[in-house]
Amino acid sequence: MKVTVFRLGHRISRDKRISTHVCLVSRAFGAKDLVYSGAKDSGMEESVSKVVEQWGGKFSVNYEKNWRSFVKGWKGIVVHLTVYGIPVQEKIKKIEKSGKDVLVVVGGEKVPPEMYDLADYNVSVTGQPHSEIAALSIFLDRLMGGGELMKRFPGWKRKVIPREKGKKIVEK
């Protein structure tokens, strides 16, 4: 099972940091890549590429102009994270067991109503307003069964050595 995250409707100025966090969480928590629609943002793509180059792994970020045809063309399961959906704990086993590739759709402020119909599962992480970054983290954590916390990133040039106090980074 491979996981791709799809960031819907990115806006350059307003969403820059939020979308960058969405990209970095996707990478750190084991997604293969991220695709985004909305405004093309080379700055965001570059900042994520730099992280991949330094910290390893094979994560990539790609732009897709037509979100609808991209979602419709997905070969696998489409999970849309939304506060209005069914709680993640009620759906996660079904999604896991399918063994199919998963497209995790992370919306912004204005999600087209059609998205709810295109999704195989509309899934919520609590029914409270909070953060698409948090929803994505918890969803990926459940999907990976916590294994993302131990994930390795081959080809790294920088790596943290965990410490009780202070900071330690090794560089190749």
Place this chain on the structure above:
Amino acid sequence: MKVTVFRLGHRISRDKRISTHVCLVSRAFGAKDLVYSGAKDSGMEESVSKVVEQWGGKFSVNYEKNWRSFVKGWKGIVVHLTVYGIPVQEKIKKIEKSGKDVLVVVGGEKVPPEMYDLADYNVSVTGQPHSEIAALSIFLDRLMGGGELMKRFPGWKRKVIPREKGKKIVEK
């Protein structure tokens, strides 16, 4: 055990949305309140207050000018979330078992080195660069043992009714 989240060094323009997400995740995932240092931001406080008023519960946001004295004066355990720390899965049981109130410190880009010494535990959520919102979500999720996903918010005026497709909100 009560949990307070401490957002260190908030900057109004740059951090506005990120810090708001930190507040909302703290509330949704079961923290009692959030305290922040850096720049006082009435706009952020108000937007979180509105969420509490509409969606229920008793969460509050308070400003603290002197982060050092606030952290030093904490009666309980201080957990600092940082990519340089010891993996959360190695420390969470100790923190849980203490039964003491927990202050979860969420840093920004420039964390004073002293913070690492003031913390009882410096804890990481993966050793990869990603997002303080994601780190906070996973930490609170582990601390609450997943129970935050079922949390209720008494006094709500708005509430989502989970659906397979579309949106349903009830209002009182």
